[in-house]
Amino acid sequence: LPQEIIELISKKITIYADYLRFRCVCRTWNSPVPKIPLHLPPQLPWLMLSPNSFFNLSTNKIHRVNLPIPFGPTRICGSSHGWLVVLNYTPELSLLNPITRATISLPSLQTFPNLVADLCDYKHDNLYLIKVVLSSSPSLSDDDFVVFAILNLKEFVFCKKGYDSWVRLRVRENHYRWTDAVYKNGSFYVTSMNGQIAVCDIEGSQVFLHENISISHYFISMCYTVLAGEDMLLVKQSDDMRSTVTGFAVFKMNWNVLEWEEIQTLGEYSLFIGKNSS
Known part of the structure; x- marks a missing residue:
């Protein structure tokens, strides 16, 4: 096949595993196709x-x-x-x-x-x-x-x-339990179990604390921070007294007023949460 046809076909592939198989068909198909595709949707x-x-x-x-x-x-x-x-x-x-x-x-x-x-x-x-x-x-x-x-x-x-x-x-002494972090706009945003945020500026080696942000939920066992487009979400997992998971609540950060606002729908997004990665 002509190189331009091979490139056109490769850009129609939407699943990474299929992309790898496509590159392995033969050496001729492998050479014009980037090793790391940039066109694929989130997998x-x-x-x-x-x-x-x-x-x-x-x-x-x-x-x-x-x-x-x-x-x-x-x-x-x-x-x-x-x-x-x-x-x-x-x-x-x-x-x-x-x-x-x-x-x-x-x-x-x-x-x-x-x-x-x-x-x-x-x-x-x-x-x-x-x-x-x-x-x-x-x-x-x-x-x-x-x-x-x-x-x-x-x-x-x-x-x-x-x-x-x-x-x-350096983070000044505090009693917060920092559990998760995401990278956004050149800084790492770290969240605590109660919803406080620490913005870590790597280039300046500084940490800015937003301490007046909190979420009151009983029997919180774990919280997860994820990005959905430009929005930063906080997922709270609640347990009962027997450590049985009873439900989840999802909050979106409103940066205009520095508040976590509970949301009832994720729209077009799906969240995959876990202790090691979300």
Whole structure:
């Protein structure tokens, strides 16, 4: 086929798995088609069942992928922009792309205070490394990306590719429990269990607190922060006294008045929430 026809067909594909199959047909079809497509719509996430198994929500099929996970005690402690966050017993972090098998080493957490003795032990799953978020996909940003982490529910750190150590963002002493973060407009927005917001300016190494924002809900067990277009949403999960999930409430941030406003519909969006990634 002529190159322009191959390119035209590739741009009609809407599912990433089909795009990969298209590139694998033959060398002639592979060369004119970008390795990383930019035209695809947002894809449904894959649910990771084990270090080598993923459930595809689009096809209801399980895919087995042989990942280059380091030998020894290791766990997957999060994902962001399609990259897995891998933690080993050192304790050292790395990013792993399950499709391309590319890996990026990150600075060790060994130098931070109050370090849990064995971060790979699932008993310590929520005690220290709370969340890891990327500013953008390393595959698309030419290594110009930031890795942001919440430690111990109260500390913020970040690094860039090539850093030898993590940089701590100073947050004045507070009693908030910071649990989730998203990247928006050049800053990381961190949310607490009660809805407070900390805006982390990486370039200026500053943190701005919005403390007069809160949401009163009884028996909150977890909250998640997600972006829906330009809107920042907060999802509150409520449990009863027996730790049984009783429901969810979704709030949208009104930046004009700095208030979380409860919404009853998501419109054209679907939310996928989880402790490691939303």
